[in-house]
Amino acid sequence: MVRPSLAVRLGSLELAYPTLMGSGCYGSGAEYAPFADLSKVGAIVLKSVTRAPRLGNAMPRLVHTPAGMLNAIGLQNPGIDWYLERELHKYADRPCKIIGSVAGFSVDDYAFVCERLAARDEIAAVELNVSCPNVDREGATFGCDASLTASVVRAARATTTKPLIVKLSPNVTDITAVAREAEDAGADALGVINTVRGMAIDVERWKPRLANISGGLSGPAIRPIAVLAVYEVAQAVKIPIVGQGGIETVTDALEFFLAGAAAVSIGTANFTDPRIPQRIVEELETYLARRNVASLSEIVGKANVAFSTPHQYEGDEG
Amino acid sequence: MVRPSLAVRLGSLELAYPTLMGSGCYGSGAEYAPFADLSKVGAIVLKSVTRAPRLGNAMPRLVHTPAGMLNAIGLQNPGIDWYLERELHKYADRPCKIIGSVAGFSVDDYAFVCERLAARDEIAAVELNVSCPNVDREGATFGCDASLTASVVRAARATTTKPLIVKLSPNVTDITAVAREAEDAGADALGVINTVRGMAIDVERWKPRLANISGGLSGPAIRPIAVLAVYEVAQAVKIPIVGQGGIETVTDALEFFLAGAAAVSIGTANFTDPRIPQRIVEELETYLARRNVASLSEIVGKANVAFSTPHQYEGDEG
């Protein structure tokens, strides 16, 4: 049979490969160029940028935990002005698409940064990182409130026609409620999920191991949480989903596609081995060919069928 | 120095050791008696019991995931009547305390089961498992709603003076809100945390790997999530906390004590090695002795001090 197609569309964004390199995990790509073939990558999502420059958190910013890691970088970035003037032009010749990521502390912040970023040709799409505290509302996290998320998306939507990916926080009671509001507010795609809040303690020094006390948990530890979130969100919205959280192998990626993700994002796994993204697309081709599937899109959401056994019982977890 | 004291109090419940064996993970203790010394255990929390008998979910009910496992047993149990008539008397001669666990699908269910269970001498305390769907409110999980949780606690409180431990679900936007309501409603202690919702997919058969589709994630993978929950809840309430989620070693247990837990619960780690609970109490004694701490209670919450470094910056995660 012919080579299976791995191309995907997220709104008007067309990608040759269904693999995004997660924001904050891949720099601008240059850092990984000696170790990985960037032409085998769907897109690189840049580190989130904010209106004002941000120093980020004190050290330590990282802790390794079982099958994962906690990070509390604190959105260190030079601010949108410096970014546009001195950084972005360097990314123009990457052999893959570049997606900008925007973070903010007010609705206005998001709109401001989004408008400027989206005006640039280097940027193929914009991702909204809504896992930030809202300074106008006692620090409530945007992504933990469906209507706050919607406000951010609407404000961003008004500034650009570029594809908007809204990256949802898993730290909520019902992620599908936030997903639906984001869709209604004009998102072209949803990123599911950002990191899960966590903490580690140094038992010799009796102190948190991160300077910021808490951090975001990523890596294989959160994969089951992420797969379920994708599965549930896929049934709640019609727009495509970028599945992420602990993807390290083609099997892991397939869990997300079968749960309903149109594309996947690979973050922490790059810290394990930068050859992982390329290996995943190669093995994805092999997998699809072996099963006679012509295009990746055919398997998206295919595990969304209720399981049935002779003695199925409508129970619950626990 | 003298041997450090490991005894703890949860309301009026006094335990010689600060280690509970997690509900659903230790049977009634008899199953582990050939492999572990039950006299070195603080208390065994029995499998959750409901008003009516429950068959539980179809198989498969378990999946191993990175540094953890998903379970969807579906609260299989013989119902409170059979339980009281034919089971409970067998547990009377355990060399440790026995805590009953109650699950329900309406506020009335909880009160009904709690009253009957608490009437029995074999039971030293009652734990409320509120991670169940509420049939009266379109299946919303009790533990995911602060006021629903409060109703359950109030109803249970009215039936008994035995110590009530309310086991909180982590699948919420703000666990401290639920914790506060549970405290106000009369809880004597809080269990933090129950399992995190998750899912795994069989990529060869294109089906969920659990018959129930989703399940509860436990084990070291969730430890950072649990430690943060304990840390935050400890600052929100005054009643003692039973920390749990992925405890396998004395270091893990210490993270929870330092975060603010008065006691810990050990669940999935028993499936790794049933000698773990005893090893933890022994090494806890050694640790406290080495640091000249006379009583475990002295270190509870001791990591609740803001970290400070020369360049501390008030940032956020991500």
Place this chain on the structure above:
Amino acid sequence: MPEEMATTSHAGVYATRVIERRELAKDVVLLRLDAPGLAEATRPGQYVMAIPPSGEAAATALAIYEAEGKRISLLFFIMGRRTQELSALGSGDCLSMLGPLGNGFDCSGDPRDAAIVAGGVGIASVLLCAQALLRARARVRLFYGARTRELVVDAQRFRDAGCDVIVTTDDGTLGMQGMVTDALALAPEPDMIFACGPTPMLRSVARIAADRRVRAQLALEETFGCGVGACWGCVVALAGDSMQAPNFPGAARGGSDIAYARICREGPVFWAHELRW
């Protein structure tokens, strides 16, 4: 299973030591272990829960493949993290385990002509059973099914012991092409069947046994959590008339027309007629 089989009075935590590690095929490992106490107490069809040396994952259910003198051996396929970790053990390394667990096969009752059916890793559960039957002078035919030639491991061991070995492979690279139950269905009728393998295979065995009115003992394999009866993660539905039987004390708990027994505690071996398929 008869009630007296259900007691595992010697069960405990044993510290064993690897005396030999052999790779029988790619990703198939045989560990021979010094296991005094455990070895002597083992009956055919029993298993252990092997504690991961790193302490970083759940214990793994593995059949006791051989038990002789103070030694046992484990035969396993590298499937994932835990079997990967166990495969890294070498001579001299320690391995702790819970065991011997489960009720085991009932090899009494003098079957004269026994058929053993093993699919995939199921082969590890039936050697002790074959040996016991042969010692009781039964004729033993082993029906051994695997996906492909390379996965047919240690068949010679059964031949040397005195079994007739009939091999099937899904792809026909060795023995008959097809399912092992096809071979069983075609063969002359035995007077007792012993089987271990994936659930679909056991379902076929049960059907064949029922059709021919031959009694069959099935060793079930599902993902285990605790392996000792504490978590209810490993259940199987009982046939209506087994539900209240005294050898299934926990089983009637469902309170509906279905009852579940724990595979690890009430099994892993069940009579085919005890189960609801």
Place this chain on the structure above:
Amino acid sequence: MPEEMATTSHAGVYATRVIERRELAKDVVLLRLDAPGLAEATRPGQYVMAIPPSGEAAATALAIYEAEGKRISLLFFIMGRRTQELSALGSGDCLSMLGPLGNGFDCSGDPRDAAIVAGGVGIASVLLCAQALLRARARVRLFYGARTRELVVDAQRFRDAGCDVIVTTDDGTLGMQGMVTDALALAPEPDMIFACGPTPMLRSVARIAADRRVRAQLALEETFGCGVGACWGCVVALAGDSMQAPNFPGAARGGSDIAYARICREGPVFWAHELRW
């Protein structure tokens, strides 16, 4: 560090093979590896990110301890999961790694009398530096601090190479009792200091160097994420006048009076005066 040092043009993914594994002490392992390409490109003070063979955890930052011909060696302490896994490697096993990474020590400029200060695992970062200095005919004194006697590993290797070795232990079980920086402070003034160890030790070294107006190069060790400059997980605060320096291209990003440089990318070696303590 001089800008030309900051380019790691040979950096790539290398597949190496273990040719020897030695335990220098309890929980201290030396792996000798065949690493053509990587070995030749290595400069003193550089490190690798060792990819876990299981693929199940983040890569581990390890200094290149030795580099000769086509071989390198890694010297590491078993601290947690990842170093545990690496310690299980044996002769013949493959180990892939990113490297050589980081700027490394500047051994040019002809120091005549160099002091090398190493604390704990920092010892692994300084052997190549000592060798380079000795080749350039400098006198090299190694101040080597450890918690206790057993953790003083491979000191003889430095003596054999021609270093004067001054050992300190926290508990006095070997050499002088006290901190390694106490020994440095008491010793005659060197004309250049090279140091690697935990941050509090490096802070003392920087203070001593400033007091004595001796230039010092410090190799920092903090938890790494990516190890290649992509995640900003490993930063250090720059002194005010280093903030806008061209060799810290990313550092000025903070936009406040503090600027952070990445230890993995702009370091791991910094001049003491470049950092804000």
